[in-house]
Amino acid sequence: MTAAYTPDEATRATPDEATRAHAQAPQPEPGTQGRAARRRADRGGKGSALLVFALPTLVALACVLPGLGKRQLWRDEHATWWASSLSWHFLGRLIDNIDVVFTPYYAGMHLWIAVAGDSPAALRLPGALAMGVSAGLVGLLGRRMFAVRAGLLAGLLFAVVPAITRYGQETRPYAFATLFALLATLLLLRALEKPSLRDWTLYALAIAATGFGHLVAMSVIAGHLGLVVLAKKRGDRIAHYAFAGAALLGLSLTLPMVAQGSGQSGQIAWNTTTTEDLMDFPEKLFGSWITGGAVMALGVLGLLAARRYALLLGTWAVLPPVLTFLTADQLHLFLPRYLLFTIPAWTLLVAAAVTRLAGRLDPGARRGAAVKAFGGLLVAAVAAAYAFVAWPAIGDAKKDLPDEPDYAAAANAIASGEKPGDGMIFNGGLSERRAMAYELRDRKAPKDVLMEWTPQQNGSYGASECKRPARCLKGVDRLWLVSTVSDGRPPLTGAQEKTAAAIEKDFKAVRTVKLHRVVVQVLERT
8 A cells, every 4th residue: 555645755854865964054163163152151141241331330430520520620621611501592603613513512511501500510420421431331342352351451441541530520522432432332243243223223323423422533433344344254244234334324424514514624723733742642642651651562462362353453542543643734633632532442452462361362271260360360460550550640630730720710819809890801812701701600700891792692712802992991990801921921912902002001900910820910090
């Protein structure tokens, strides 16, 4: 009797056929699955992710938050306060003429000031928190790239870099540029490991946010491109298409701001760069020679230990300074504070070098308790030694900037001796009018008698002074002169000729208060 035929038999393979099919199917490279398993083990679980994020964050905040409002605001911070305190109408007029690249930051600070006020500590708090989160993101990046201990070391090193404290205590957007550059890099690694539309979209938005933080920080994309190219060589068939689409989306979101900002580049033409600036770059970037030199020296060794991430980290650390230096005469962008976002790449390279030395990155390393203990002790010792060396510079980072005038003392001198009907005038080139507006914002201040057009009316940071100063001074019997000409020359040196003549003709100095880089003089009508 013939057995009934079933459709499944047409596709059912015999044991021999199944064996041959398995042998002919593409097999993973020898050791690939083992290496992937070791990488997952090195990363640890969710608890390790929390640890490598939380510990560097707390250390960074412990460095940044104490004394947050103690240091005086300096000129750039006065500009942030001024722009962010304007009404939306006048802020729009300002960015039509200058600083359009800081529009998102000024808009965010405008909302923050409405809630938190404009004390030095309140103005600086958003940047301080952003810097703390950045330290945690460095830790997460190190964990994802290498191992838990690498992440901890990289995040802790970043947290105690003196420049991180310095710019974490500054109401400027550099901390946010660093944060979003880190976030974009972390999202790229996630998207390459487990591609999804969500992660690629978030990556695009993070790239745009990086540009809104600071345009120079968008150069981190060059390192991202190198990582994508390596992924394609390893057989990823869609990574380069997804990256191109996400990067173009992120860049397109910043394009209107970039286009308008290109017409305002003259505002930083003052920044002239010399070879001396290049030689001082490690000190200025990290906050001291010893902290910068140590990290950069070990970072170079880290290129040998970073393996598949060497191209990403090397490009991230080196390319932005090189490009901005080579184009300094045209773009004037070679400033260490603009390149703060490169510090994470250096600390990640150092972490790769140290943990490789401890055997944590070597696939053939023994996993015994002694080896793990040695690795942990080495990481802890490096972090502690670097913190010890950096501590004096961290303290210096919280002091008033040595080249900035003591406007707070000048304001105290005026407030303590001001009388009804007094006027106030300014001379010098260090934003005296804006600085005194901030320092006297909550106190009764003498009238700015020479101001004819306000900065708001000019759509700028600067006011226009009277073309006929004698007429503007009429009826004023006592003046407070705030001058940053404090090198022994007369305080009115460099003032407009008509202004100086009118004051010298009708007024005489009855009191002079000499402060750090600023002079306050009381002038009475003769």
